[in-house]
Amino acid sequence: MRILIPSVTLSVLAGALNGYALSHWRVPGANLILLALLLGAFIPYQVILYPLVKITSTIGIYSSLAGIIAVHILFGLPVMTLLFRNFYAGLPEELVRAARVDGAGFWRIFVSVMLPLSVNILIVATILQTTGIWNDYLLGLIFAGRENQPMTVQLNAIATTSTGEIEYNVDMAAALLTALPPLLVYFAAGRFFVRGITAGAVKG
Amino acid sequence: MSGVIVRGLSKSYGPVRALRGIDLVVEPGDFAVLLGPSGCGKSTLLSAIAGLDDIDAGSIEIGGEEVTEREPSARGIAMVFQSYALYPTMTVRRNLSFGLRVRSVPKAEIERRVAWVTELLQIGGMLDRKPSQLSGGQRQRVAIGRALVQQAKVFLLDEPLSNLDAKLRTEMRVELKRLHQSLAATIIYVTHDQIEAMTLATRIAVMRAGRIEQYATPDVLYERPETLFVAGFVGSPGMNFLSGSIGRGTVPVARIETDAIPLNGYPLCTSFGDSREIIFGIRPEHVSLANHETRGPVIEAETLFTEPMGADTLGWFQYGLQRISARLPPQRARGLSGKVRLSLDIGQVSLFDPMTEQRL
Numbered sequence: 001m002r003i004l005i006p007s008v009t010l011s012v013l014a015g016a017l018n019g020y021a022l023s024h025w026r027v028p029g030a031n032l033i034l035l036a037l038l039l040g041a042f043i044p045y046q047v048i049l050y051p052l053v054k055i056t057s058t059i060g061i062y063s064s065l066a067g068i069i070a071v072h073i074l075f076g077l078p079v080m081t082l083l084f085r086n087f088y089a090g091l092p093e094e095l096v097r098a099a100r101v102d103g104a105g106f107w108r109i110f111v112s113v114m115l116p117l118s119v120n121i122l123i124v125a126t127i128l129q130t131t132g133i134w135n136d137y138l139l140g141l142i143f144a145g146r147e148n149q150p151m152t153v154q155l156n157a158i159a160t161t162s163t164g165e166i167e168y169n170v171d172m173a174a175a176l177l178t179a180l181p182p183l184l185v186y187f188a189a190g191r192f193f194v195r196g197i198t199a200g201a202v203k204g
Numbered sequence: 205m206s207g208v209i210v211r212g213l214s215k216s217y218g219p220v221r222a223l224r225g226i227d228l229v230v231e232p233g234d235f236a237v238l239l240g241p242s243g244c245g246k247s248t249l250l251s252a253i254a255g256l257d258d259i260d261a262g263s264i265e266i267g268g269e270e271v272t273e274r275e276p277s278a279r280g281i282a283m284v285f286q287s288y289a290l291y292p293t294m295t296v297r298r299n300l301s302f303g304l305r306v307r308s309v310p311k312a313e314i315e316r317r318v319a320w321v322t323e324l325l326q327i328g329g330m331l332d333r334k335p336s337q338l339s340g341g342q343r344q345r346v347a348i349g350r351a352l353v354q355q356a357k358v359f360l361l362d363e364p365l366s367n368l369d370a371k372l373r374t375e376m377r378v379e380l381k382r383l384h385q386s387l388a389a390t391i392i393y394v395t396h397d398q399i400e401a402m403t404l405a406t407r408i409a410v411m412r413a414g415r416i417e418q419y420a421t422p423d424v425l426y427e428r429p430e431t432l433f434v435a436g437f438v439g440s441p442g443m444n445f446l447s448g449s450i451g452r453g454t455v456p457v458a459r460i461e462t463d464a465i466p467l468n469g470y471p472l473c474t475s476f477g478d479s480r481e482i483i484f485g486i487r488p489e490h491v492s493l494a495n496h497e498t499r500g501p502v503i504e505a506e507t508l509f510t511e512p513m514g515a516d517t518l519g520w521f522q523y524g525l526q527r528i529s530a531r532l533p534p535q536r537a538r539g540l541s542g543k544v545r546l547s548l549d550i551g552q553v554s555l556f557d558p559m560t561e562q563r564l
Contacts, residue, residue: 094289097256102303102354103277112302116293 015080
């Protein structure tokens with residue numbers, strides 16, 4: 001949970017901000033940035049694990065809470081940015097122009113005009129990130145350190161103990177408990193999920 | 205009140221030159237209309253004046269101040285967009301007051317101004333509704349209201365009526381005219397509808413391919429179009445263009461088909477040689493059926509068909525190898541057939557050079 005909440009909020013907000021900037025402001029080289037992000041989304045985690053370990057240990061956040069959160073945000077960014085960019089690109093450009101004539105700047109437009117419009121897509125992004133980060137095993141195992149191991153790693157530790165009798169009932173209970181949080185998010189927001197995904201798809 | 209002065213404005217989108225050296229002076233209190241077909245650069249010019257698009261060259265002055273480098277919000281303008289661009293998540297009241305809240309105008313002042321536009325535009329009943337709950341005409345009013353609360357120096361309107369149905373458009377047109385008169389504001393208005401332009405404007409700039417072809421009052425534009433394009437674009441049904449040549453005698457004559465039409469008193473700008481090619485332009489309302497009392501030139505033509513338009517009927521005639529239309533009273537046009545004699549009102553003719561397309 002201590003990993004999940006900051007990672008999800010930060011990566012979703014960063015994605016929204018990126019998407020907004022890339023779709024409605026003339027950022028120099030916006031298309032290049034987008035292409036780079038897209039490529040980033042295709043690179044398998046395993047390829048950059050070792051460099052990432054080196055980088056995080058150099059800046060001193062390897063094997064800590066900050067480390068795992070930073071890594072999650074980093075890996076979430078390409079997909080989040082794409083999702084939000086496509087959603088925002090579907091919104092009429094005149095909306096931003098009107099707000100500019102009204103005197104609103106970059107941040108004011110983002111907070112007052114864009115974010116209130118993005119409820120659906122925010123929920124979709126939250127669900128995607130929650131499931132993704134909660135289910136993550138590899139990154140958690142490597143970057144989180146002993147103190148902050150995510151549920152998946154702990155579950156594995158319980159289920160694969162080779163000493164003593166295997167208590168299937170305990171394993172099952174642990175597995176169910178682990179699966180609970182994403183399930184709850186789905187139940188709470190499922191209605192928006194379908195709507196948001198199709199909205200993003202059609203308008204993108 | 206303040207005017208707008210644009211000097212040498214140019215703007216390109218990649219290889220496409222959207223604006224090629226625009227010079228435009230809008231006097232304080234003018235209702236200036238930018239008129240032209242799609243893609244002529246009229247909306248681009250408006251966004252450049254608003255400061256929403258960067259420009260490549262030239263300068264813009266609003267109310268005597270140089271604003272070329274300023275942000276849209278610092279130019280003293282308010283704008284109405286084609287799609288209205290109301291903020292969908294805000295109520296009408298918050299839509300109206302957004303700009304004022306951004307500028308941290310005191311609360312009492314915001315309320316006073318919102319109350320003023322609400323009264324002016326009669327949108328009192330819908331202040332707490334969202335834009336999605338409003339009809340097209342209501343949204344239009346709110347969009348105009350959002351511009352008015354700014355109490356800007358200059359109002360910019362980008363085809364504000366194009367999304368309304370025909371009847372509502374006529375109503376809003378009258379309302380806009382009334383607003384302009386009561387506010388005495390400077391307005392720059394973009395449209396491709398020449399009727400809107402003619403009815404609303406105090407001055408019209410006809411644009412084509414990034415240039416202003418003519419900038420004049422509606423009357424001058426209609427009666428003395430400077431170029432062939434302006435003549436053809438303004439007026440519905442459009443002007444007749446007959447090709448022929450000019451002849452020099454005691455009076456200049458226009459030779460069209462087999463006729464020689466004397467051009468008594470036509471103020472020819474330049475002197476030119478005999479049998480020079482010309483385009484002879486005459487509006488349908490200046491062509492009438494000839495009778496015994498007709499003086500002035502008469503031509504013979506074959507009736508093709510008639511188009512009843514209510515107040516009058518448009519008659520189409522074959523004149524030699526060319527076609528000519530005439531606006532006729534419906535009673536006289538009924539049952540028209542065969543050969544007819546048409547009288548031309550020479551005082552209302554426009555002659556053009558077919559090469560340069562300029563007025564002669």
